[in-house]
Amino acid sequence: MTKETLRVDTRGLLIREDPLPAPEGPWSTADILDYGVSVHPEKIALQHQEEVVSWFELESRVSLAAGWLLSQGCSTGCRVVVQLSNSTIPVEIFLATQRLGAIWVGANSNLSQDETEWILQDCDASLFITEQNYVSKSCKTIGIKSNETDWIDLFNFSDEEPKREVDPHSPAAIAYTSGTSGRPKGAVHSQHNLLWPGVSSRSLYPPIKNERTGTALSLTVLNILVIGPLFSLIRGTTSVILDPSPAGEMAEQIRNAEVNNLLLVPTQAYDLVHSAAVKPEDLSSLNRVVIGASHTPQELRDEWQKKFGFPCTVGYGLSEAPSGVTRSRHERKGVPNGAGHALDPVEIGIFDEDGKEVSTGEVGEICISARKEGKWQEVWSPMLGYWEKPEETVKALKGNMLHTGDIGSKDEDDHLTIIGRLSDLVVRGGANIYPAEVERVLLSISSITEAAVIGVSDERLGERVCAAIIVQEDLDIPELFAQLNEQLAHYKVPEEIKTVTSLPRNAMGKVDREKLKQLFL
Template identity: 45%
Template sequence: MEVEAEINAEIDVDQTTGLVKRRSPLPYPIGPTTFAGLFDEPLRHFPERIGLIDDDRQWSFSDLDTSVEQAAAALASLGVGPGDRVAWSLPNCAEVPIGFLATQRLAAVWLGINMNLAPPERTHLLNDSQASLWITADDATAASNSTAFKGTVISESEYNNAVSTADPTSAPHPNIDPHAPAAIAYTSGTTGAPKGAVHSQHNLLWPGLITLSTHPPKPTDRQGTPLAHTILNMLILGVISAWTRGTTGVVLHRGDPEGFCAEVKRHRLTRTTLVPAQLHDLVHHNGVDPGDLESLESILVGGAATPANTRRAFAEKFNIRALMGYGLSEAPTGIVRESIHEAIDDSATGYALDLAEVAIVDEDGHELPAGQTGEICLRPTTAGPWAQSWTPTLGYWRRPDATREMLRGNLLHTGDIGMLDSNKRLTVTGRRSELILRGGANVSPFDVEQVLLDHPEVLEAAVYGINDERLGERVAAAIVTATAEPDLAALRAFLADRLARYKIPDHISVLDRLPRNSMGKVLKSELPMPVYPLAD
């Protein structure tokens, strides 16, 4: 299929929800069509197999099915029905994936709220999504009372009490449209507030299903990630993917080198997903015994570029290769993967998975030949068993114009720059956007700049990324202030009350003026290297 044939194709977007109206794709060649059927095969063939481990707690698949029904009954008693948005702000625990499946069985919409977010950031996500219910960790409930959230708030303990007293047989079972909204992943852009990428159950099933042929499951497989389960793609790549494969999901609680290694060793983990900073720390931490990771058979690393030297050092130290991936929240996760059969490469990123194709297009949307650089776009593959089955996000919640821009020409436009070689291997060369990827987390310069400008001492502000071996990038800021020697400690305290910790600039420069072009745009390429450390 040529890109040119669809450049001018109009996409139908609902002006209220901001979501695209599209024909239903072809079904996947394997697996269930919705999450309601996720446990059908395990319950039929191995109901007593361990399906979930959380520290000292274990559930068989039979137990899990009952727990999900009980959670669904509790949510229904709290007023949750089809289409309702349910927000979760909890630490990694079994209740998160169980609650996710319960939400899906009710045909409701799941939303994760990262616990690191500051109160104003949480409030934006809650109100923008129009969530009706927010389930939050006990120690965060009091803070939530000071926000402008318009829905119902219950604490973790209140939710657990509701679940423990619910009758699992009372859970409703509405009809489920596999292509209706099922979850929202908020992603930072370079301008404006974070946007909610909406995914269907169909969208969210493929990351696990695609591995059934590439890495056939074994009864001994155990899969989990130490990354926050309130991040949608991490939840999907961890426990939910394990369940899609009919294997054991493991809730991990620690991402530091010693804690991660201890949990891998204890639970005999075989599959995991990490971000570059964790890979770096495992390589350079002298207190880690390589033997602690001997059970691992598959490690994916994504969220930011990972230096080839780090990947080589990891393979040498632990005798296992971590494969780099490329993806985005709108996909909803990594859709390009490095090949284990090729040498570790400083530049090449990898190949599209079987259900998708990469297209490189110019500024007019025309497809470019191999070897030429342009914007990286994604589309469903047209050949093989996965043909025409993959779909990207349904769009940005209540952002119809942004949805049209992202999905124009019936492609998923990533905003990243790269090229394909003659074998269709992708190399990512840069980002059209200015989004900062700090340790796998997206940071919008615009968001940070707006908070800086709220400080009475800051007259002008420019936020940008600087290269960092461990995190990929760090956040830096250049500011013009009302006084020659601003109180940076006070500024940091001001930012800490309004931004997640990972968004606070690690370094700052105080300038007499910001470099600008003739149109008044800040020339970030001319900003100096940071001078003053701001964050610990």
């Protein structure tokens, strides 16, 4: 790994050469609608419930929204924080900020007022757009309901804002992600960073006729915005915005909207597989399902194939990337519990703690860098850095690559397997234990539907292994421990196992392990 001195600016962002342009456009998120407007202006670009917006209408609405934002004092570099439930509105606001060169920031609607205010102050927001009954102490607040009438009324008297030149390599969006300090940190991305998942997908998955991609996760999560609506718009296809809901209602939304490409997290996939209310024919419109955000157990993949008759596609990614960097390739030999192969713009290496790349099959930290040759040579770039956290920026981006903090390995076919997080590693009496390997055994037991393993501070051992599980039927605890002792080294067997009705999760569906620890203190 190359040793170098990294420089950061006053915002804690890396000072570096601009990456090369992508081999195909668009080359900025400000221009993302150009293709659809010129080729099929009357086709549907966005749909939410009964609301349909054509490419022509979306272009007009985004121009009006940009004019309205300008009238509210927004300009280049201003941070606009959006806290709204799913509809076309978060997408329109995002696209409007990009035309102004402003910076979009998502705040999940489930956040407390304290958590929301912290984000507003941390990014020094200029404008806060929310449907919550909350007025910020630190910036101008615009309260709207997430429906078309209220939204359009806001800029009904605004002038359309013509496009302006924007720098595709300047900050464009901030994704707040979990931080080790107890507060989230803001991963900053440029317009260039946000485009590559959609552009590269056109080769891996060429658009199909009447393609309709459904997104049932919160659009205030930047990663979801990138692989949902932006993905569809870059491909010139239709984005169907779904409301997060129980499995039966989700299946109804998919069926009614004739969704043929769907994004899910493992919890949603599990619910669709195990819900008696969901029949295989309910999802007959689907051609492809991508499951991500956290590990998808092999058992769930097999159950999906058995019930719905086609394989799910899994991947691995992170907010700093800013989305998925691997996908399972069904034309290539799979690996049980594997995370797939690197997407075209990136290379994935496994490195030890001294920064040396390890041999095939060995375990180390997963690091991501730009492809070194071919049409995607030096196009990909990771985040610009963490907002006003220069030390953490340098740590994450040293060696001209993104250090993910995840542990994994690659086989001889370059198939990636995720083992866990460096920060999740449990060190018990000097022995390293990866939660994923214990969770794998727990989930192999038929009566256990979900499991999370954590390390809890222990005076003698340093940490002890604890597990929280969700069961669908009575569980014989002595028999459970007998099975664990049979399949795991004794030091990996949890000292304490608690049955819970739900696991605490963040907006991306990942288990919040810090909150989970409170059960065992």
